[in-house]
Amino acid sequence: xxxxxxxxxxxxxxxxxxxxxxxxxxxxxxxxxxxxxxxxxxxxxxxxxxxxxxxxxxxxxxxxxxxxxxxxxxxxxxxxxxxxxxxxxxxxxxxxxxxxxxxxxxxxxxxxxxxxxxxxx
Amino acid sequence: xxxxxxxxxxxxxxxxxxxxxxxxxxxxxxxxxxxxxxxxxxxxxxxxxxxxxxxxxxxxxxxxxxxxxxxxxxxxxxxxxxxxxxxxxxxxxxxxxxxxxxxxxxxxxxxxxxxxxxxxxxxxxxxxxxxxxxxxxxxxxxxxxxxxxxxxxxxxxxxxxxxxxxxxxxxxxxxxxxxxxxxxxxxxxxxxxxxxxxxxxxxxxxxxxxxxxxxxxxxxxxxxxxxxxxxxxxxxxxxxxxxxxxxxxxxxxxxxxxxxxxxxxxxxxxxxxxxxxxxxxxxxxxxxxxxxxxxxxxxxxxxxxxxxxxxxxxxxxxxxxxxxxxxxxxxxxxxxxxxxxxxxxxxxxxxxxxxxxxxxxxxxxxxxxxxxxxxxxxxxxxxxxxxxxxxxxxxxxxxxxxxxxxxxxxxxxxxxxxxxxxxxxxxxxxxxxxxxxxxxxxxxxxxxxxxxxx
Numbered sequence: 001x002x003x004x005x006x007x008x009x010x011x012x013x014x015x016x017x018x019x020x021x022x023x024x025x026x027x028x029x030x031x032x033x034x035x036x037x038x039x040x041x042x043x044x045x046x047x048x049x050x051x052x053x054x055x056x057x058x059x060x061x062x063x064x065x066x067x068x069x070x071x072x073x074x075x076x077x078x079x080x081x082x083x084x085x086x087x088x089x090x091x092x093x094x095x096x097x098x099x100x101x102x103x104x105x106x107x108x109x110x111x112x113x114x115x116x117x118x119x120x121x
Numbered sequence: 122x123x124x125x126x127x128x129x130x131x132x133x134x135x136x137x138x139x140x141x142x143x144x145x146x147x148x149x150x151x152x153x154x155x156x157x158x159x160x161x162x163x164x165x166x167x168x169x170x171x172x173x174x175x176x177x178x179x180x181x182x183x184x185x186x187x188x189x190x191x192x193x194x195x196x197x198x199x200x201x202x203x204x205x206x207x208x209x210x211x212x213x214x215x216x217x218x219x220x221x222x223x224x225x226x227x228x229x230x231x232x233x234x235x236x237x238x239x240x241x242x243x244x245x246x247x248x249x250x251x252x253x254x255x256x257x258x259x260x261x262x263x264x265x266x267x268x269x270x271x272x273x274x275x276x277x278x279x280x281x282x283x284x285x286x287x288x289x290x291x292x293x294x295x296x297x298x299x300x301x302x303x304x305x306x307x308x309x310x311x312x313x314x315x316x317x318x319x320x321x322x323x324x325x326x327x328x329x330x331x332x333x334x335x336x337x338x339x340x341x342x343x344x345x346x347x348x349x350x351x352x353x354x355x356x357x358x359x360x361x362x363x364x365x366x367x368x369x370x371x372x373x374x375x376x377x378x379x380x381x382x383x384x385x386x387x388x389x390x391x392x393x394x395x396x397x398x399x400x401x402x403x404x405x406x407x408x409x410x411x412x413x414x415x416x417x418x419x420x421x422x423x424x425x426x427x428x429x430x431x432x433x434x435x436x437x438x439x440x441x442x443x444x445x446x447x448x449x450x451x452x453x454x455x456x457x458x459x460x461x462x463x464x465x466x467x468x469x470x471x472x473x474x475x476x477x478x479x480x481x482x483x484x485x486x487x488x489x490x491x492x493x494x495x496x497x498x499x500x501x502x503x504x505x506x507x508x509x510x511x512x513x514x515x516x517x518x519x520x521x522x523x524x525x526x527x528x529x530x531x532x533x534x535x536x537x538x539x540x541x542x543x544x545x546x547x548x549x550x551x552x553x554x555x556x557x558x559x560x561x562x563x564x565x566x567x568x569x570x571x572x573x574x575x
Contacts, residue, residue, distance in 0.1 A: 088197075092179040097199035104196035108171065112200070 001054065003027030005034045014045045014113065017067070020052035023060030031063045035070075042075035045113045049106055051082030056090050064091075068100050077116055081109035124167040125222040126158055127203040128175045132226070134283035134395040137388040138368065143177035144225055146184060147281070148368060150294035151315065151333045151351055152303060154281070155181060157228060157294075159191040164231035165238055167221065170195045173203035226281040228290050230297075233278060284383055284392045291349045291366050295329045305334070315352060324356075333369060355409055365392075372412045374404045387411070 001021035008016050017038070023031065040046065048067065050056075056064075064080075071078035081103040083091055091102060103109040128144050138147060145155040155172075162170060170193050174181055178199040188195035204224075221238065223229065229237075279290035298304055298313050306314040311328015314320070318332045321340040330344050333352035338344060343361040351369030356362065359376040367373060368385040383390040386408035387401020401407045403415055 089179065092199070097174075097178055098201070101198070101200040103198045103200070104171070108196070108198060112198075 003031055003053075003060070005031050007034070007038055010047070013043050014047065016047045016049060018049040018052065019064075020054075022055040023053055023063060024055055024057040025059040028059035028063050031060075032066065035063070035067050038067075038070075040071055040074040040076040044071075044074070044076040045116075046071055046076055046078040047106070047109050047113060048078065048080045049082050049109075050080055050087055051084065051106065053084065053087050056087045061090065061094050064096075068096075072099075077113060079103055079109045079112055081106050122165070122167045122219045122221070123169045123171070124162045125171045125173060125220065126155070126162075126225050127173045127222065128225045129204045130175070132281065132283045132286070134390065134397070135281065135287055137390060137397045137399070138287075138383070138385050139176065140388075141386070143174070143180050145172070145174065145181045147287075148351060149228065149281075149287075149290050150298060150331055150349055151369075152294075153184065154225060154228070155185060156191075158223075158225065159185070159188065159193060159195075161229055161231040161234055162221065163191040163193050165221075165234045168193055171198060172196070173198045173200050175199075175201065175203055228279040228281065228294075230278075284390050284395050288364070288366055288381070288383065288392050292347045292364075295331055295347060295349060298329065298331060304331070339375075353409060355412075370409050372403070372407045372409045374402075374406060377405050379406075 003019065003021045003023040004027075006016075006018045006020070008018070010016050015038070017035075019031075021027070046067075048064070053060075068078060079101045080091070080096070082105050083102065088102070091097070096102065101112060103112050131139050131144055135147075146153045148154070149157060159170060170188060172178075172181065172185070172195060174197065178197055182197055185195055219238075221234070279293050280286045281290055295313075299307060304313040305316045305318075308314070308328070310326060311330060312320075312326045313329070313331045315332060315334030315336065317335040318337075320326065320332065320338045321342065323340045324338045325341075325343040326338075327345050329347060331349045332338060332344070333350055333354065335352055336350055336354040336356070338350075338356045339358045339360075341359045342356045343363075344350065344356065345361070345363035347364045348362045348367070349365075350356065350362070350367045351371065353370045354367050354372065356367070356373045357375040357377070360373045361376075361378045361380075362373065363380045365379045365382040365384065367379070368383070371384045371386055373379065373384060381392040383392060384406050387399050387406065388397055389400050389406050390397045401411060403412045
């Protein structure tokens with residue numbers, strides 16, 4: 001299945017970006033186009049759900065990296081969650097854990113975002 | 122019951138120990154920190170553990186895996202500031218499950234954890250110790266008030282907040298080591314040995330001392346109280362270690378004196394001052410791997426010399442025996458004849474095609490030479506070399522003719538000297554080739570070369 005992105009707003013200021021399918025060279029350009037339409041500000045918190053990702057190749061890493069960089073530039077809080085084993089290993093090899101928080105599942109990520117908000121406020 | 126283990130930023134004094142390993146795998150009394158934490162949590166009834174890791178999550182995952190060894194289910198989170206989990210009033214605290222949150226670098230015994238849990242009752246409990254202020258351990262019982270509940274001094278924990286704390290934690294675990302099943306062998310003098318550890322007869326041990334698996338303590342070394350030596354270490358002759366921790370794979374040189382020190386490969390940390398020095402030399406302290414690597418060229422040369430000496434020692438008797446046998450018998454000159462065209466030998470006999478092809482194609486001696494060579498080995502004939510019949514000394518008389526092989530057999534013992542003289546004067550090269558053939562025949566690979574065409 002080709003890679004897809006669904007963007008939804010869970011609550012004001014909290015967006016969920018759910019990746020699914022094969023996030024690879026074939027789908028990278030389409031995914032980038034979707035993400036370009038995502039406006040971020042310092043008030044935003046972004047939860048990136050990777051639980052339905054089947055494959056993440058170097059182009060997919062580039063897509064994710066672009067999203068993380070944009071979130072950093074706009075000072076939005078961003079966390080990744082639910083990466084399956086192989087995807088998680090790919091992200092760790094790419095040293096993503098140094099630039100973004102990665103939680104085991106969606107519930108933990110929501111709590112983590114709440115904790116960040118609590119500790120910031 | 123759920124638990125959160127949170128990897129805080131490491132104390133500066135311990136940073137050298139974490140250059141090559143994640144904090145979760147830092148050994149305390151030769152066991153990884155995370156093993157000790159999971160064991161204590163499992164003992165108080167925790168069944169799910171969330172690990173919030175900062176460094177090398179992939180290596181921790183590889184070691185812990187799903188947590189089945191401890192009967193818990195482990196979930197992994199890689200976060201950049203895990204200590205946020207330990208800030209009071211976090212959203213994760215209220216829930217439908219009892220929670221213990223604790224820092225990775227705080228070691229609790231299972232008994233202390235159980236006591237804290239029993240005291241928590243309903244509500245959030247933050248354990249505070251007067252010595253270090255608030256300790257990052259939180260216990261939450263569902264339905265309780267979401268507030269800090271109690272402050273008191275507690276016992277039964279060790280904080281790895283620096284070299285002192287690290288050595289103290291090692292010592293505390295060492296004192297309790299007799300109660301745990303993680304030691305291969307224990308002795309009445311307080312010596313605990315890992316699998317394959319070796320202590321030299323003249324080494325002095327005064328326990329409690331823990332020596333890890335495959336470690337060697339050499340002659341006249343002294344290992345004193347509260348020393349913890351990791352796996353795969355080498356404590357060289359005359360070294361003295363006391364109240365110190367030597368991490369796995371470290372080398373302690375001859376006559377080195379370690380008191381209140383931490384050694385990790387090339388790092389030497391003074392526990393009292395907290396000062397860390399990188400030495401890594403093959404004399405005082407260093408890593409065993411580097412020492413072996415550096416010792417390798419010399420060792421390799423020594424091994425080559427030993428191998429060569431062994432080879433010479435093995436071959437020399439055979440050579441001497443062969444020479445003795447070859448020169449003891451009657452002199453014989455062997456000449457390999459290149460076959461004339463048409464595949465006939467000197468007698469005009471048509472040779473088998475295979476033999477002719479073999480002789481012409483390979484240019485080497487064949488099985489047909491073997492009887493003569495065996496006769497030489499039996500001492501009945503002496504091998505002189507490949508000779509041209511016109512140059513065969515007169516003393517060498519009888520001529521045997523075989524399949525293209527001429528053997529000049531001298532019946533009288535005195536002809537031996539004539540044959541030897543002939544050999545030395547005319548056929549030394551040929552004799553060498555013939556001798557090679559002799560050895561070749563002994564190993565079923567004859568190598569007698571042919572002489573020039575007559």
